[in-house]
Amino acid sequence: MKTVFFDIDTQIDFLFPAGALYVPGTEKLLPALARLNRYAAEHGIPVISTTDAHAEDDPEFNDWPPHCVSGTHGQHKPVETLLEKRVTIPTTPGEYAIEGAQQIILEKQALDLFSNPNLPALLERLGADRYVVYGVVTEYCVRCAVLGLLRAGQRVELVEDAVKGLDEEAARRTLEEFTSRGGRLTTVTEVCAG
Numbered sequence: 001m002k003t004v005f006f007d008i009d010t011q012i013d014f015l016f017p018a019g020a021l022y023v024p025g026t027e028k029l030l031p032a033l034a035r036l037n038r039y040a041a042e043h044g045i046p047v048i049s050t051t052d053a054h055a056e057d058d059p060e061f062n063d064w065p066p067h068c069v070s071g072t073h074g075q076h077k078p079v080e081t082l083l084e085k086r087v088t089i090p091t092t093p094g095e096y097a098i099e100g101a102q103q104i105i106l107e108k109q110a111l112d113l114f115s116n117p118n119l120p121a122l123l124e125r126l127g128a129d130r131y132v133v134y135g136v137v138t139e140y141c142v143r144c145a146v147l148g149l150l151r152a153g154q155r156v157e158l159v160e161d162a163v164k165g166l167d168e169e170a171a172r173r174t175l176e177e178f179t180s181r182g183g184r185l186t187t188v189t190e191v192c193a194g
Contacts, residue, residue: 001129001130002126002127002128002129002130003045003128003130003131003132004045004046004047004048004123004126004128004130004131004132005036005037005040005045005046005047005048005131005132005133005134006047006048006049006050006113006131006132006133006134006135006145006149007033007036007037007047007048007049007050007081007103007134007135008049008050008113008133008134008135008136008141008142008145009050009051009052009068009135009136009137009141009142010029010033010049010077010078010081010135010136011051011052011068011074011075011076011077011078012073012074012075012076012077012078013052013067013068013072013074013075014026014067014068014136014137015027015029015030015078015136016078019067019074020065020066020067020068020074021064021065021067021068023136023137023164023165023166024166025164026136026164029136029162029163029164030078030080030081031080032134032159032161032162032188033080033081033134033135033162034080034081035188035192036132036134036159036162036188036191036192037049037081037082037083037103038083039191039192040083040102041083041084041102041103046098046101046102046103046104046126046128047083047102047103047104048103048104048106048122049077049081049086049103049104049105049106050105050106050107050108050113050135050141050145051068051075051077051105051106051107051108052067052068052075052107052108052109053068053070053075053090053091053107053108053109054066054067054068054069054070054075054109055069055070055109056069058109060109060110060111077105082103083102083103084102085100085101085102085103086101086102086103086104086105087101087103087104087105088104088105088107089104089105089106089107089116089118089122090107090118091107091108091109091115091116091117091118093117093118094118095121096118096122098122098125098126104122106118106119106122111140111141111144112141112144112148113141113144113145113148114144114148123152128154129154129155130154130155130156130157131149131154131155131156131157132157132159132186132191133145133146133149133156133157133158133159133163134158134159134162134163135162135163136163136164136165137164137165137166138163138164138165138170138171138174138175139165139166139167139170139171139173139174140166142158142163142174143174143177143178146158146178146183147177147178147181150178150181150182150183155184156178156182156183156184157183157184157185157186157191158175158178158183158184158185158186159186159187159188159191160175160185160186160187161187161188162188
């Protein structure tokens with residue numbers, strides 16, 4: 001069974017109290033996020049790390065405070081979540097070399113990772129039949145990822161102790177929706193055990 005990990009939006013602006021759109025408590029996820037990414041690298045599992053890469057006047061800022069503006073410190077991923085061999089795929093349609101990459105940083109300018117037009121071809125090239133998803137924010141970008149993958153007919157596991165929401169009730173409803181549609185909840189320990 002070929003597996004791909006999805007590391008959703010684990011960026012400085014979301015993970016740290018000084019971040020532009022800090023999700024309270026997320027800095028506590030860093031050890032789990034780092035463990036998952038390192039486990040993937042050690043076992044030859046590709047990691048797709050989505051990252052917001054907004055323009056200064058991005059339309060998303062009509063709904064959210066400015067965050068993860070391309071090139072700013074807050075847009076970067078913490079060093080603990082980065083793997084040595086990585087490539088970046090922007091939102092510009094094209095063919096991008098991924099051979100030898102442990103981590104594929106998939107940029108996006110909207111909540112939904114499927115807004116990057118390069119994602120369908122990337123998923124086809126990777127040819128996975130199992131996706132393990134973790135990151136932030138549970139009821140927004142993580143929700144878009146897991147439900148989008150389920151809609152595509154994929155086997156999807158959500159690492160319950162490596163996600164964080166802004167609203168506990170909304171996050172709980174997201175997990176219920178995910179499992180009711182055939183998704184499976186798992187833990188960092190379970191994923192890294194085998």
